[in-house]
Amino acid sequence: MEEPKPIGYWLKRLDALIDADFERALAGSGLTRRHWQVLNSLTAAPCRTDELSAALLPFWGEGTITLDEVLVSLRGRGWAGRVEGEGGRWALTPLGAEGRAEAAGRVGATRRRLMDGVTAEQYHETVRVLSRMAANLEAAPPAA
Numbered sequence: 792m793e794e795p796k797p798i799g800y801w802l803k804r805l806d807a808l809i810d811a812d813f814e815r816a817l818a819g820s821g822l823t824r825r826h827w828q829v830l831n832s833l834t835a836a837p838c839r840t841d842e843l844s845a846a847l848l849p850f851w852g853e854g855t856i857t858l859d860e861v862l863v864s865l866r867g868r869g870w871a872g873r874v875e876g877e878g879g880r881w882a883l884t885p886l887g888a889e890g891r892a893e894a895a896g897r898v899g900a901t902r903r904r905l906m907d908g909v910t911a912e913q914y915h916e917t918v919r920v921l922s923r924m925a926a927n928l929e930a931a932p933p934a935a
Contacts, residue, residue, distance in 0.1 A: 798924075812904065816897040821864075825850065827898055829861050830883065830891040833871060837880035 813824035822830075828847050832838055838846070844858055851858065862881060865871035870887030874880050883891065906914065 809901070809905065812901045813898070816901045817894060820894065820897075821868075822894060823856055823861075825856050825858075825861050826864065827894060829858070829865065830870070830887065830894065833881055833883045834888070834891060837874050837882035839878060839880050843881065 810824055813827065817823065817827065825847075828850055829843060832843055832846055840858065840862070843862075847858065862871065865887065868886070868890065869884055870890050871881055871883055874882045
């Protein structure tokens with residue numbers, strides 16, 4: 792019997808599949824998963840560029856669109872801009888909120904495909920376990 796693939800394989804495979812599904816879902820809109828993540832972050836509250844960068848750092852890999860490129864793109868669409876008197880914070884415009892709402896329907900379909908056959912409890916337990924594993928490695932002493 793073949794050994795099951797390790798967690799690292801499944802984490803990387805799932806991330807690649809999520810990216811591909813987002814690409815399909817957002818095709819024709821000029822948006823990427825990174826755009827969606829920024830739109831979602833700005834929906835919660837206006838953010839400085841460094842706050843966005845810190846929050847989204849795990850998603851940005853080599854060869855992907857940069858945060859600056861996403862922000863320039865969103866500003867060019869009229870979807871985001873800097874808020875006066877907010878210390879350079881970025882916020883969604885009303886047009887950006889509309890665009891995000893439209894994209895949310897497409898993203899929702901991706902999430903439903905992802906969660907098919909997975910209960911809310913299973914999802915929350917998976918997230919809890921992965922969070923614990925990350926905390927274990929973050930707390931580990933540096934290698935000698």
